[in-house]
Amino acid sequence: MPLERLIKTNKPNFPFCIAWANENWTRTWDGLEQEVLLGQQHSDDDDRAVILDMMRYLRHPNYIRVREKPLLLVYRINLFPDIRRTTEIWREQCRREGIGEIYLAVVESFDSAHKAVAPAEVGFDASVEFPPHGVVAPILPPQLLNPDFEGLVHDYREVLLKYLQFSIPNYVRFRSVMPSWDNTPRRQSNSHILEHARPGAYQAWLEAVLDHTHEQNFGEERIVFINAWNEWGEGNHLEPDKRYGHQFLEATRNALDAGLLKRVGAPG
Numbered sequence: 001m002p003l004e005r006l007i008k009t010n011k012p013n014f015p016f017c018i019a020w021a022n023e024n025w026t027r028t029w030d031g032l033e034q035e036v037l038l039g040q041q042h043s044d045d046d047d048r049a050v051i052l053d054m055m056r057y058l059r060h061p062n063y064i065r066v067r068e069k070p071l072l073l074v075y076r077i078n079l080f081p082d083i084r085r086t087t088e089i090w091r092e093q094c095r096r097e098g099i100g101e102i103y104l105a106v107v108e109s110f111d112s113a114h115k116a117v118a119p120a121e122v123g124f125d126a127s128v129e130f131p132p133h134g135v136v137a138p139i140l141p142p143q144l145l146n147p148d149f150e151g152l153v154h155d156y157r158e159v160l161l162k163y164l165q166f167s168i169p170n171y172v173r174f175r176s177v178m179p180s181w182d183n184t185p186r187r188q189s190n191s192h193i194l195e196h197a198r199p200g201a202y203q204a205w206l207e208a209v210l211d212h213t214h215e216q217n218f219g220e221e222r223i224v225f226i227n228a229w230n231e232w233g234e235g236n237h238l239e240p241d242k243r244y245g246h247q248f249l250e251a252t253r254n255a256l257d258a259g260l261l262k263r264v265g266a267p268g
Contacts, residue, residue, distance in 0.1 A: 007060050017064040018057055019073035019107065020050070022080070042080050047089045058099055066125075066220045069103035070094075073128055078111045087123030105174060109133045118171050126172035128225055132181050132194065135162045139195065148189040156180065156197035160205040168216060175209040176225040177202065179248045182235030193235075199244060203251035210259040226252070 006016065025038040057063060058070040065071060072090075077083045087104055094102050104124040106112060112127075113134030119127050137158030141149070160177070180197035206224070213222050230239045240246045 003057060006062075007056060010062070013062065015062050015064045016057075016060075017071045017073065018054060019075060020054075021075045023076055040079070042086070044085070044089060047086045048093055051090045051093050052097070055094070055097055055099060058094070058102070064223075066103040066223075069101045069125075070099065071103045071105065071223075073105045073107055074124075075107045075109055076112075077106050077122060077124075084123040116169065118169070120171065126174060126221070127169075128174045129163070129166075129176035131163060131176055131178045131227060132159060132192075135159050137162065141193075142195060146189055149191075150189055151184075151187065151191040151193065153193045153195055154181075156194040157201050159194060160201065164205070164208050164212075172217060172221050174217075174221075174223045174225055175213055176227055177205045177209055178227045178236055179238055180235055183233065184235065186233040199247040199251040202248060203255050206252065206255040207258050210255060211262070214259065214263065 003016075003018075006012070022040060022042070024036045024040050054072070058072070063070050074083075080086050090104070091102060094100065103126070104119075105126045105128050106117075106119050106122060106124045107128050107130050108116070109130045110133060113130060116127075119125055132154075136152075137155045138152050139155045139158075141153045163177075179199075179202050181192065181194040182197075184191040184193065206226075209224055213224050217223070226238060228234075228236050228238070230237050238248050238252065240249065
């Protein structure tokens with residue numbers, strides 16, 4: 001609905017792109033992912049159907065492009081029987097329909113977060129980090145109010161430091177940050193929680209990622225992702241809340257301003 005409204009009214013008037021969550025539609029919102037409401041099938045016909053369906057978005061003047069190619073993210077490539085075949089079908093179909101070349105980015109989620117694969121090997125142009133997948137920093141819970149709690153608590157500060165220590169790959173990787181994480185609303189007693197997730201630490205992470213992106217990426221590949229705007233079921237949101245108000249949004253603006261001033265004041 002939001003995408004349909006956007007392309008019909010051009011409101012809100014801002015750049016956007018698609019990240020396809022190519023997985024079964026389940027009751028994940030309340031922890032019942034084993035209850036499948038609509039299964040996701042992958043076949044040549046489905047691959048053609050989904051890219052044809054996306055084309056009305058890819059053609060929109062506000063759609064984000066990298067080197068004039070529409071940017072499309074895919075969430076879980078390991079669910080495809082042959083992802084290279086899928087990307088070939090998509091690229092061929094886009095050329096045939098007048099879209100031209102597309103810019104494909106694989107999301108480093110689930111298996112892809114633990115076993116890095118060069119995007120070109122699976123038919124993609126770049127990868128996208130997806131925190132908190134692939135990084136853990138468990139600590140003892142500071143205080144337990146739920147005696148049935150069997151989940152894990154992590155130190156947000158240690159998680160972001162581990163992300164910043166990732167080695168630089170020999171391909172384009174879009175860096176990502178997250179404001180916080182607490183999926184207790186979804187997982188209840190078996191949740192994962194990031195303690196010490198505060199606006200100051202988030203701002204420091206974002207500033208470092210912006211600096212890295214400016215150094216390592218060029219032109220329209222200088223993109224940074226934030227996970228997420230309003231993922232309330234996972235306690236992961238930039239949208240204002242009662243605890244911090246607008247502080248995470250202000251931290252985002254501060255990081256952008258800091259990056260701008262660093263580059264303006266840099267020698268040469």
